Amino acid sequence: MKKTLLFITFLFTAFTLKAQDSLMIRKFFDEALVNGQCYENLRYLCKNIGPRLSGSEGAQKSVVWSKKLMDGYGFDKVYLQEVMVPHWVRGAKEQGYIIDGKTRIPVAIAALGMSVATPKEGITANVVEVQSLKELETLGESVIKGKIVFFNRAFDPRFIETGQAYGTAGDQRFAGPAAAAKYGAAGVIVRSLTEALDNYPHTGATGYDPKGNNIPAAAISTIAANKLSSMLKLRKLPLIKFYFKQSCQHLPDVKSYNVVGEITGTQYPNKFITVGGHLDSWDLAEGAHDDGTGVMQSAEILRIFKATGYRPKNSVRAVFFMNEENGHKGGLKYAELAATNKEEHIAAIETDEGGFTPRGFSFEGVSGSFLKEVNQNWKKLLEPYEVDRLVAGGGGTDIGPLKEAVPSIILIGFRPDSQRYFDIHHTPNDVFENVNKRELELGAGSIAALIYLIDQHGL
């Protein structure tokens, strides 16, 4: 009898809890959709501040404005975390030509982030097209020396999530220039990392070998890459040459900041749940989807908690990381301070895959049984908002270093719909107009819901 009663009480409590969870989540979404402020905040960030590459005036302005924004919301703590960041500048607009005998065909290129400049007069050389780093290795120095290496492996359209296509094609940009330098290449051009056929070069950082030779590297638009490739097939070497000129520079590191807003936990003020994106952006556009949407959602989540009267048990931090694009110094600094200050971190959620319709969350390095339990407990609560894909997968670049600093932490990636992201990623087209208000707001509601569930029920 007692046992039955206990069981009934348990069931009743579980039911009440679930009903309460469901009501709170509905409140968060209503607040996001009816009184949402992240869209207008994003407009300001994009239109009044604009590009925010680390070390730039835009980056500095964005730090000042972001702190003011969160101060204005009256969060319990708002502060800056000082961090030294690289200061790379693109210089004059790059020039690129396919040279076919006496004809010069201008093509759209952009220096890869962190690339060195060409000599002032530019580089003219024959082109060796390769599909992979492996092919480069096979060709070796005898073929590569003095040439411009043209990495032209396209996105594989068969991946359903475009991030996977980016992941498998990305080595050409991240590691291609360093690899080509080993074989004496004069320069590198890389097919833009997108499936879209467009005339934008998609920039992005490359990484040199610290012990190697640094050769200039640029992204070329997919349309131009197809053109160059088909000309190479038709005419063969040495008829076709390529010319490019860029004047990018590495200036001394500068002082910059992560911007942190916090609602202090009522029960566990020293336990943290972090949500963040990155405040810096590439220099070619407004960094709307990458990652204005992520930082504006992060602040919005704290605003939603305040507006709905939700006082989290644990401290919840919105972190606007600096320098995700070309150095990750902000993420490293946040983790370093977490370790130094012996902070206890429950979870960190990164939103840096664009402000598109939310689909779910990915949990990094968790066991199958962990994932099963998360699904059993929370999937039903997230289903009405169509953000119930709770899967294994990466957390994100900025929160990554937290794993070493606080090994017990669970890292989580916010997963919006991925189809349009690489159409505009790192291009002049990453502007406010390409963000949809509702999609952005639904993302804020979704992450608020997940943080609430973690805060209430743990992980």
Add this chain to the structure above:
Amino acid sequence: MKKTLLFITFLFTAFTLKAQDSLMIRKFFDEALVNGQCYENLRYLCKNIGPRLSGSEGAQKSVVWSKKLMDGYGFDKVYLQEVMVPHWVRGAKEQGYIIDGKTRIPVAIAALGMSVATPKEGITANVVEVQSLKELETLGESVIKGKIVFFNRAFDPRFIETGQAYGTAGDQRFAGPAAAAKYGAAGVIVRSLTEALDNYPHTGATGYDPKGNNIPAAAISTIAANKLSSMLKLRKLPLIKFYFKQSCQHLPDVKSYNVVGEITGTQYPNKFITVGGHLDSWDLAEGAHDDGTGVMQSAEILRIFKATGYRPKNSVRAVFFMNEENGHKGGLKYAELAATNKEEHIAAIETDEGGFTPRGFSFEGVSGSFLKEVNQNWKKLLEPYEVDRLVAGGGGTDIGPLKEAVPSIILIGFRPDSQRYFDIHHTPNDVFENVNKRELELGAGSIAALIYLIDQHGL
């Protein structure tokens, strides 16, 4: 022993079947994503043919081209179904002004489809703003008579799927003008059916009471609606008047066609699975998402079956319905012929919610246990493509009449992501450039997968 063996054989067969299903579905998606043709077909339909309102030259051209397209694909049968359709024309560009004393403020309006014209000199009248048909009723003839009724209830942003917001705000457009006519209104303007704040009027059909008085009705952009509403609040009647002029006409019905392509079933040639969208569009733009994407996906599915060597057991038809927008005559004709010819229909799937990222399918009027079984059997197979939301819900306007014609049929709606649809729905902005290639192709792959599962395993 025998029993165990039988059980093992059963399990093995089930496993093999599932593996085979999984492989076939992968093939369909690969074909859609690697060799997809629906995007280029859509480009042709939008850019070379353009608007296709029933009865227009564009509609006729689209019929001829669509038949040629499917003939070219070598489907087993390609034919037209004759159907008489209304022929409504918009006439000269509409004019609308808010009149504030001596000031005339131009606003963006567009006649509702099937509306009558205003008198040649237009209508000038005081405005009565209402939020609902119920409020109209409460005010009654004494307030309404001689006035312009302004329906201004906004989309409710709290719905997660925007189709629900459309559903609950839509009565203002569908039934508002007929209701206002009953109380002697001079005309009607309706807030555009969208959550977006924009300066496009969103047209769409209205329905008059056949026994009632037909008064002119127009859609007004949401920005203009907000302006008018706030001016009414500030100045009150009778200071603010509204003027509008439109010259639309009902011409005699014209002969048009549904376009049907078929792959004949190898085992059950007389059992049908239909997939379709509508070929007609509003006159203001290219009818890209509404519903060029739907018809181009429908043809693509049959093309995918041929290209991958899949021979369905049942006959599969791609139907390009005519006149969904202002009469539904094509859908009615298709059902009428199905009844006349005593066709056996297993299922019909409609794709008319835009060419956005697929999320799932809705099954009309099915039981909870039916839905549970569908989920148990197929959810896992559709999950890798993120199109696994299999829920109860509507099929669609064009396939709707099949239910009466063939009561055993299951009606299914294709459900893409809904967030952006009503931003462009029925506006000059519904153009090819707003369709994303991968999103469109993923939709074709998704519906091909579902048809395959129905064809193989029944419903």
